Amino acid sequence: MALLVTAGACDFPRDPEGTLDRVRGGVLRAGVTASPPWTLLGPAGPHGIEVTLVEQLAAETDATVQWVEGSEESLLAALELRELDLVVGGLTSTNPWAGKVTFTHPYLTTAAVVAVPQGAEVPQDIAGVEVAAEAGTEIAGLLEKTDARVRIVDDVGDASGAAAVDNYLVDDLDLVDTGVRLAERDHVWAVPSGENAWLTHVERFLLAREEEIQNLLDEVAP
Amino acid sequence: MTNSDAFEFPPDKERIHRRAVMLEWITLAYMVSAILVIYVVLGSSQAMKTAWVEDILSLFPPTAFLVASRVRRRPRNNEFPYGYHRAVSIAFLVAALSLLIMGVLLFYDSLTVLIAAEHASIGVVQPFGEPVWLGWFMIAALVYTTIPPVLLGRAKMGPARALHDKVLYADAKMNKADWLTAVAAMVGVIGIGAGLWWLDAVAALVISGDIMKDGAVNVRAVVKDLMDTAPTRVDHSGTEALPARIETEMRKFDWVSDVRVRMREEGHIFYGEIYIVPRDERNLVARTEQARTKAENLDWRVGDIVVTFVTDVAKGA
Numbered sequence: 017m018a019l020l021v022t023a024g025a026c027d028f029p030r031d032p033e034g035t036l037d038r039v040r041g042g043v044l045r046a047g048v049t050a051s052p053p054w055t056l057l058g059p060a061g062p063h064g065i066e067v068t069l070v071e072q073l074a075a076e077t078d079a080t081v082q083w084v085e086g087s088e089e090s091l092l093a094a095l096e097l098r099e100l101d102l103v104v105g106g107l108t109s110t111n112p113w114a115g116k117v118t119f120t121h122p123y124l125t126t127a128a129v130v131a132v133p134q135g136a137e138v139p140q141d142i143a144g145v146e147v148a149a150e151a152g153t154e155i156a157g158l159l160e161k162t163d164a165r166v167r168i169v170d171d172v173g174d175a176s177g178a179a180a181v182d183n184y185l186v187d188d189l190d191l192v193d194t195g196v197r198l199a200e201r202d203h204v205w206a207v208p209s210g211e212n213a214w215l216t217h218v219e220r221f222l223l224a225r226e227e228e229i230q231n232l233l234d235e236v237a238p
Numbered sequence: 239m240t241n242s243d244a245f246e247f248p249p250d251k252e253r254i255h256r257r258a259v260m261l262e263w264i265t266l267a268y269m270v271s272a273i274l275v276i277y278v279v280l281g282s283s284q285a286m287k288t289a290w291v292e293d294i295l296s297l298f299p300p301t302a303f304l305v306a307s308r309v310r311r312r313p314r315n316n317e318f319p320y321g322y323h324r325a326v327s328i329a330f331l332v333a334a335l336s337l338l339i340m341g342v343l344l345f346y347d348s349l350t351v352l353i354a355a356e357h358a359s360i361g362v363v364q365p366f367g368e369p370v371w372l373g374w375f376m377i378a379a380l381v382y383t384t385i386p387p388v389l390l391g392r393a394k395m396g397p398a399r400a401l402h403d404k405v406l407y408a409d410a411k412m413n414k415a416d417w418l419t420a421v422a423a424m425v426g427v428i429g430i431g432a433g434l435w436w437l438d439a440v441a442a443l444v445i446s447g448d449i450m451k452d453g454a455v456n457v458r459a460v461v462k463d464l465m466d467t468a469p470t471r472v473d474h475s476g477t478e479a480l481p482a483r484i485e486t487e488m489r490k491f492d493w494v495s496d497v498r499v500r501m502r503e504e505g506h507i508f509y510g511e512i513y514i515v516p517r518d519e520r521n522l523v524a525r526t527e528q529a530r531t532k533a534e535n536l537d538w539r540v541g542d543i544v545v546t547f548v549t550d551v552a553k554g555a
Contacts, residue, residue: 029371030433032357118282118359210357210435212371219362220369 029212036213044079047091051106053236065232066104098208109202118209122202123222127183128155131191148175158198248538258397262300272383279375282358285426285441298333299409323504331460338453344446352439376427380420387416402506466502498551507541
């Protein structure tokens with residue numbers, strides 16, 4: 017067995033269905049669903065942080081990306097049946113499709129935080145404090161569970177006073193993080209289950225780009 | 239009535255028992271470390287998951303042994319006039335039954351994985367700054383769980399026989415076979431790495447089959463025990479010769495016309511009755527003492543034995 021291990025160590029792990037070999041020098045079938053700022057769809061094709069990264073991954077793998085747009089469910093169902101090689105779109109590690117498809121190691125953790133305008137007094141506790149949240153968002157729901165006074169607004173960027181926002185938007189909105197966290201999100205990509213050469217290839221790509229991903233995120237305008 | 243409560247082991251056995259208790263504490267400490275190590279690298283391999291559950295289940299027998307070695311020493315009282323020896327069997331029944339049920343569940347689970355052709359994914363981790371395939375850590379963790387249980391199992395075999403302790407024996411045997419689980423899980427992980435996804439599920443089936451077998455063997459043994467089966471040797475290789483030996487010894491008394499001995503095991507202590515047909519009815523009280531002392535001195539495991547006189551042994555046992 018030791019022999020088997022050493023003999024196979026160089027190209028371990030392998031893909032049962034040969035995804036990496038097929039993608040390399042060929043086509044990377046990537047599913048994308050809109051989830052700004054990670055992925056955005058437009059007439060010129062998809063763009064956004066994750067789209068940029070997928071294009072880089074393809075370049076590094078000598079592959080061209082064939083984008084497939086759809087809903088998260090339709091894309092993940094196609095991924096489960098290996099009709100796609102990758103799905104991106106602001107997916108996080110708590111996604112209920114885990115088990116049917118495989119999520120990569122989280123490549124970035126973001127948080128929903130309560131922030132206050134620069135120069136304003138930072139509250140010790142958000143109990144009783146009026147905090148703005150954007151209508152129809154998860155953040156608004158999370159805020160409702162706290163003892164803050166929730167003010168639902170159409171655009172949190174226009175709100176004055178304290179606001180619940182994603183931490184990567186705090187600087188752009190000229191806010192200061194209060195340290196109150198509503199939720200953490202571990203960002204992942206989805207790949208077909210069991211294609212371990214492909215999975216590790218994608219994971220190594222993401223792990224090597226920690227700084228770059230942070231830079232891409234800093235460029236995001238709200 | 240003899241006072242068998244104070245009596246648990248003769249001095250030489252007491253020493254062996256202390257060693258067995260120490261070995262079981264070491265086993266527990268080691269198994270807890272193994273469970274933690276495997277948990278850290280668990281991943282989505284079915285074989286790993288199954289091996290991990292088996293490690294958790296293997297905490298039961300040492301725990302049963304350690305609890306029993308305290309509980310069974312409690313003196314008998316009005317509420318428990320026969321003492322606490324049977325607590326061991328009950329603890330062991332629970333452990334064996336959980337082993338069997340878990341074995342069946344895991345077998346079904348693994349079969350489902352195989353039939354549904356679920357491919358296990360193992361990605362990379364980056365604990366030391368460099369991305370490494372998690373499978374290598376899984377194999378390293380499994381290597382850690384391969385050798386020590388075998389050594390512990392071998393070390394416990396001797397005390398189990400010397401103490402006539404079936405829980406200890408079952409535990410030692412399970413430990414000795416534990417390397418098989420670790421190796422099967424390694425085969426599963428290497429299978430995933432080699433792109434042979436089905437090898438993982440097959441390895442998991444082998445491991446769960448082993449858990450089921452352990453459970454079934456032990457349930458059978460302990461149920462027989464609770465049914466007051468005739469005392470068997472600790473390795474279940476046959477019936478214990480002690481009752482027959484006591485009969486032979488009794489026949490050597492010139493006042494004994496016929497004798498029948500009936501015994502059962504309570505933990506490692508044998509309880510029972512000696513039915514004697516005397517040639518005449520003189521000095522029955524003194525003869526009772528004589529017969530009982532003889533039987534008790536024959537073997538350290540003879541615990542609480544009752545001598546009774548009958549006109550026909552068929553009316554007794």
